[in-house]
Amino acid sequence: MDSVQYILSPREAYIAEQQWRVVKRSVDARQRELRVHLTILTDDKGKPVPKDAPIPLYEPPVFQDVHNAKRSVVIIGAGPAGLFAALTLLEHGIKPIIYERGKEVSERKKDIALLNRNEGLNPESNYCFGEGGAGTFSDGKLFSRSKKRGNMQRVMELFHYFGAPDTVLYEAHAHIGSDKLPGIIKKMRETILEKGGEIHFETCITSLKDWKLEIGNWKTPIILAIGHSAHDTYRMLAKEGVKLETKGFAMGVRAEHPQALINKLMYHLDTSRTRELEIINYVGNASYSLVTQVDGRGVYSFCMCPGGHIVPAGSEAGSCVVNGMSASHRNSPYANSGMVVQINSEDIPGDDPLRGLEFQEELERLAFEHGGPQAQAPAQRLKDFVEGKASKDLPACSYLPGIVPSRLDEWLPAHIGKRLQQGFRDFNKKYHGFLTNDAVIVGVESRSSSAVRIPRDPETLQSVSTPLLYPCGEGAGYAGGITSSALDGINAALKIADLAQ
Ligand SMILES: Cc1cc2nc3c(=O)[nH]c(=O)nc-3n(C[C@H](O)[C@H](O)[C@H](O)COP(=O)(O)OP(=O)(O)OC[C@H]3O[C@@H](n4cnc5c(N)ncnc54)[C@H](O)[C@@H]3O)c2cc1C
Known part of the structure; x- marks a missing residue:
């Protein structure tokens, strides 16, 4: 079948979408007038195909029964990389x-609910650790800046197969939402178990040494899909001689604005008017992606969550780490985003491959010290931060454990704080009104990307130091985000399937 592309007003696009089968959609907010790019499926005669026609489907996966399989693979970590592998x-x-x-x-x-009520952090069960990994209670954005790592569409198709909405197959900036993701992850687990795979929860792997499994001439490969928050596991790997190296990463704060303000700045829409609210209901709350250069380093927005919440994303006691998530409808009154500064490995003195982790941990401890007595996060009004003033009080904020006023402008390391201040000034030039005291920054966003790489052979994808160890996903330093980590897991599994031929 063929398709035809249209550039429409939101109202026209909404009407078209009620009638015809859409196979691609993106919202274009670059001009003053909002536009929607729609690609509609057409039949052999060039006529649009009705909405209830099925999306031209990919090949659904066929999972084999492996109860009695002769070959097995150990996977450490059940995040997107581990599950898709x-x-x-x-x-x-x-x-x-x-x-x-x-x-x-x-x-x-349940552990996350306790965390949000300030009733304690379970270091083994939180926003980073547990079934589905860091991707489960996230915004569930399913897009990646990288186009080069193979078939992203396959990742979308698998998410769709396990219950994600049709939009993941055609929306340019698809997202699932933290209310839907747990159900999808559960279905993946059920399939793995039903087909004869094994999943051992609450089992932290603390050594690789004793694992030399051989069945006949099949030596069991290990897929290492630990994410980037398991600092203890990185330390174990270093001790056991797995080659690790420092890599560049990014750190900063999370900024939160009223969503209505972001809608106004990005879409030029006033959501207090019913007609304009209807448009938002169709195109979704506005997001942004901002980038600038300050003193030779990138300063950029990261993991923007329209209509979302800021969440406590640490996994260690005595530290404060924030991140963002949203539900499928993205309908909270807040818009939050990481605002981070690029850190290069040469910015951190020394030659220890784990020095980036220590750098992150130091900032996280500092944030904890500047937070409140009940683990509230340190925060400052945005304009006060940029102007170097104390905030007497703070605006309402989505962060459930609570925030307390703090001088982030004073205690953030200058190479981060000063760059962020200039970054916010730059962003305000582009979107006048972005720099406002109605917005708040919350510290610290320290885990936006991995500070460690586990180098691997580009051909075999095995660790350069440890044969049959397949480091993959975000923790290996070769992916960042749900889709690219999932795809990296798929690629590791395909390499192993080749060995099995
Ligand atoms: C709050 C939040 C929101 C996010 N929002 C988005 C988003 O909207 N879109 C997006 O693309 N990305 C988002 N991310 C990032 C995304 O979740 C990660 O990039 C992705 O989950 C990485 O996948 P992974 O499988 O490599 O690692 P992870 O998802 O981190 O999974 C690793 C798993 O390994 C387990 N593990 C670690 N060490 C061991 C061990 N020694 N033994 C056994 N198990 C171990 C952990 O418990 C964890 O479950 C978000 C992250 C957070 C925290």
């Missing part, structure tokens, strides 16, 4: 055996 192994008749330090998703939810 497991599903790919099932497609190739290989048994995945997953070890996950955290709990299964419904139990994990």
Whole structure:
């Protein structure tokens, strides 16, 4: 089948979408008037195909029964990389055996509820650790800045197969939302178990040494999909001689504005008017992606969550780390985003490959010290931060454990704080009104990307130091985000499937 592209007003696009089968959609807010780019499926005669026609489907996955498979693979970590690796192994008749330090998703939810009520952090079950990894209670944005790592569409198709909405197949900036993700992850688990794979929850792998499994001439490969927050596991790997190296990463704060203000700045819409609110209901709350250069380093927005919440994303006691998430409707009154500064490995003195982790941990401890007695996060009104003034009080904020006023302008290391201040001034030049005391910054956004790489052979994808160890996903330093980590997991599994031929 063919398709035809249209550039429409939101109202026209809404009407078209009620009638015809859309196969691609993106919102274009670059001009003053909002535009929607729609691609509509057409039949052999060039006529649009009705909405209820199925999306031209990909090949649905066929998972083999591996109860009695001769070949198995150990997977450490049940985040997107580990789960998608497991599903790919099932497609190739290989048994995945997953070890996950955290709990299964419904139990994990309870620990997260406690965390949000300031009733304690479970270091093994939180926003980073547990079934689905860091991707489960996230915004669930399914797009990646990188186009080069193979078939992103396959990742979308698998998410769709396990229950994600049709939009993940055609929306340019698709997202799932933290209310839907747990159900999708649960279905993945059920498939893995039903087909004969194994998942061992609450099992933290603390050594690789004793794992030399051989069945006949099959030596069991290990897929290492630990994410970037398991600092203890990186330290174990270093001790056991797995080659690690420092890599560049980014750190900063999370900024939160009223969503209505962001809608006005990005879409030029006033959401107090009913007609304009209807448009938002169709195109979704506005997001932004900002970038500038300050003193030779990138300063940029990261993981923007329209209609979302700021969440406590640390996994260690005595530290304060924030991140953002949103539900599928993205309908909270807040718009938050990481605002981070690029850190290069040469910015951190020394030659220890784990020095980036220590740098992150130091800032996280500092943020904790400047937070409140009940683990509230340190915060400052945005304009006060840029002008170097104390905030007497703070605006309402989505961060459930609470925020307390703090002088982030004084205690953030100058190479981060000063660059952020200039970055916000630059962003305000582009979107006048962005720099406002109605917005607040919350500290610290320190885990936006991995500070460590586990180098691997580009051909075999095995660790350069440790044969049959397949470091993949965000923790290996080769991916960042849900889709690219999932894809990296798929690629590791495909390499192993090749070995099995
Ligand atoms: C709050 C939040 C919101 C986010 N929002 C988005 C978003 O909207 N879009 C996006 O693309 N990305 C988002 N991200 C980032 C995204 O979640 C990660 O990039 C992605 O989950 C990385 O996948 P992964 O499988 O490599 O690692 P992870 O998802 O981190 O999974 C690693 C798993 O390994 C387990 N593990 C670690 N060490 C061990 C061990 N020794 N033994 C056993 N198990 C172990 C952990 O418990 C964890 O479950 C968000 C992250 C957070 C924290």
